[in-house]
Amino acid sequence: MSDYPSYPPPPPPDGPGGYGQPIRTEPPPSINTSMNIIWAVLALQVITTILSFTYLDELLQASNVAPADEDTARTIAMIVSVLTFLIFGGLWLLLGVFLRKGRNWARIVLTVLTAFGLLLGVVGVLGEQPVIFLISGLVQMALYVALLYFMWRPDSSAYLTGQRA
Template sequence: MTVPGTPEQPRQPDPQQPQQPNPYDPQAAPQAPQDGPPAAPQYGQPGPAPYGGMPTAPQYAATPAGPPVAAPPSITLAVRLMFVGAALSLVGIILAWATKDALRDQLRDASSSSSLTPSELDTLLNVSLAVATVVGLIGVGLWIWMALANGAGKSWARIVSTVLGALSVVTTLVNLTRESGASMALSVVSIALAVVILVLLWRRESSEFYAARSAKL
């Protein structure tokens, strides 16, 4: 009951009575569930485990490789001699064309029983020179290829060089009796060069160089 003339006091909320939310209070509004992926972790922290699994371990940078293994003197000398062999192959091509008259005489003597005509002899001479040129250019390419591969420490290159060197020595020795003058001298130098290169490739320090390069691959 209130006395007339006195202001009405505001009612105090009943603590046992549930209060109604204020529709104008933004904090009283119900919060919507957050959808979408979780926030990205900060720099340096491991990410969340997928599907409740174990947390992923941090990734570390790979250890940088050591300095390349330097080639021993035996390999360096063998590579230089291989380039010399490539130059000798070019000299052999030039020498074949420079001595084509002597080659013509050899072909005439070898084909005396077949009685070749001059035109047929010229054709045989040109074919022989073309074959010598192609074989010589292939030899130049093989010399350079083996020089680069062995200089890089490729173990397979030493094996290929050994096989090619052995074949070169055998074929040169077989044909040595048919040659004379500058051609014979060039063949003798080529045989000696191949033998020296093979010895250098199979020295102990060379084998250690190939093994060290193979271990780094």
């Protein structure tokens, strides 16, 4: 016979979720707002892509393309516009999903992309373009600034780094 009437009790769990696993919490409002801003950026990009087809002739004139090369430039511009939207739109959406799941690396990558977008936005605003693209660029830069603000709020940082707010 042993000294114990039965097996000893298991050790207590290490974390709030038991056995070292944290409880999965819902993202804070600032992360949800960040995701909504990402949706707004994507919607604005859809509108801008459609507008780029509408204003393609004006954009080609502003870029000083030779008349003989206009058809080729028009085709290339349309293909590049759609491919750019699909690639970067998919990337932004994927990063937004990972941000909402609590992945801090997604916030860092989004911050780099947003900073790059702000730099390109400043260059774009200073260039010659139809007014509608100027307005679109300014709205997009405002969305980028708002995204940076909400992604780096204290409750977002606590959620993404696993600390209590």
